[in-house]
Amino acid sequence: MTTPAVFAGLGPKLKAQYTAALKAGSLLFTESDVVELDDEDIGIPFEVRYAPALAKKPTKADGKGTNDDDARPADKPADPFAPPYQQDLFVAEETVKEDDDDSGESFAILLNKFCVTPRHFLLVTKEFRKQTTPLSPLEVFTAWSVLKQLGAREKHLAFFNCGDESGASQPHKHLQFIPISNGMAPFDSFIDAHKPAKPQTPFQLPLPYANFTALIDPPSSASRPDLVSYLGQRFVELLDLMIDHRRRLSLSDPAALGLDADASEQPTRGIRLSDMSYNVVLTQRYLHLVPRRREKYLTARSSLPVSINSLGFAGMVLVKDERALDEVKEVGVLEVLKQVGLPPLDIVDAHLGEDGNELA
Numbered sequence: 330m331t332t333p334a335v336f337a338g339l340g341p342k343l344k345a346q347y348t349a350a351l352k353a354g355s356l357l358f359t360e361s362d363v364v365e366l367d368d369e370d371i372g373i374p375f376e377v378r379y380a381p382a383l384a385k386k387p388t389k390a391d392g393k394g395t396n397d398d399d400a401r402p403a404d405k406p407a408d409p410f411a412p413p414y415q416q417d418l419f420v421a422e423e424t425v426k427e428d429d430d431d432s433g434e435s436f437a438i439l440l441n442k443f444c445v446t447p448r449h450f451l452l453v454t455k456e457f458r459k460q461t462t463p464l465s466p467l468e469v470f471t472a473w474s475v476l477k478q479l480g481a482r483e484k485h486l487a488f489f490n491c492g493d494e495s496g497a498s499q500p501h502k503h504l505q506f507i508p509i510s511n512g513m514a515p516f517d518s519f520i521d522a523h524k525p526a527k528p529q530t531p532f533q534l535p536l537p538y539a540n541f542t543a544l545i546d547p548p549s550s551a552s553r554p555d556l557v558s559y560l561g562q563r564f565v566e567l568l569d570l571m572i573d574h575r576r577r578l579s580l581s582d583p584a585a586l587g588l589d590a591d592a593s594e595q596p597t598r599g600i601r602l603s604d605m606s607y608n609v610v611l612t613q614r615y616l617h618l619v620p621r622r623r624e625k626y627l628t629a630r631s632s633l634p635v636s637i638n639s640l641g642f643a644g645m646v647l648v649k650d651e652r653a654l655d656e657v658k659e660v661g662v663l664e665v666l667k668q669v670g671l672p673p674l675d676i677v678d679a680h681l682g683e684d685g686n687e688l689a
């Protein structure tokens with residue numbers, strides 16, 4: 330017997346629910362203009378989305394709550410991802426099991442209430458789990474299965490903002506998904522051009538910030554338990570590289586981590602995974618992880634804040650202010666990403682063993 334697909338029939342449900350929610354006014358779609366900013370040196374076709382209407386929206390930093398505008402007592406922030414769900418935004422729910430003996434994990438799919446891209450949706454855990462916990466193998470598998478299923482009709486990209494400096498605003502664990510309009514995410518070709526000879530080796534792209542990528546190419550005959558473990562392993566390899574990177578930076582460039590060069594205890598500070606901020610981009614073909622130094626880029630001339638989340642590291646930056654847009658155009662997206670990421674260390678070190686051979 331074949332294992333049923335995860336969230337079977339999701340594509341049509343998403344489309345129908347999105348149209349209904351928009352019509353009912355339960356979902357706020359913000360218009361934006363997309364400016365293509367190809368980086369001439371490395372050839373990544375960055376996209377900068379300009380959405381002036383968002384400049385009026387209160388943010389977490391304003392002390393006016395998160396990006397949900399429902400009135401609520403100040404001492405009791407509502408959890409928009411906890412049941413009962415706002416019916417118009419609810420798309421599906423399912424308990425995903427690794428195998429028949431597994432009790433599994435339950436997820437819901439909700440439409441993003443404040444979207445800039447049509448059919449932006451979220452995969453949330455039904456039980457409350459902290460956004461600062463790393464993705465479990467079953468969570469990576471569920472997200473990848475959703476991408477795979479939707480990808481038969483329309484390619485999507487998933488992302489996970491983790492930690493205070495990652496651009497995350499909701500503490501309840503969630504991954505987000507957006508359709509890729511032309512079927513190619515901005516980093517796809519760059520990743521293809523730099524993939525290592527051994528596809529199972531995680532690698533660092535030659536970029537001015539630390540980044541780690543694992544290709545996803547499971548055997549077509551892999552069973553569900555094999556897939557769960559394969560995808561979980563790919564993700565853990567990236568976390569492992571990030572932890573090692575931060576450890577080496579704490580010794581060679583502590584200021585990059587915001588550490589005091591004289592503090593004797595500093596190599597152990599901020600070492601808990603749940604204290605680290607990072608972004609994850611997931612497509613059907615790769616996992617890409619970027620450790621974060623800070624959430625906001627401040628423009629060089631006017632010190633205007635530009636908040637960057639995982640989508641920035643997928644090549645898509647959102648700006649709400651015309652002056653900020655002009656200044657981002659002047660410096661280029663890569664410079665923005667460099668300022669909010671961590672300095673890279675020797676690319677060779679990041680994926681080679683001590684003997685200089687690629688890690689198996």
Ligand code: AMP
Nearest residue numbers: 396397409441442443490496497498499
């Ligand atoms: P992040 O800011 O990365 O934590 O992502 C949270 C996402 O949830 C944002 O894209 C918000 O637009 C979205 N959001 C906020 N409140 C709600 C809500 N009540 N229902 C659905 N989506 C929401």
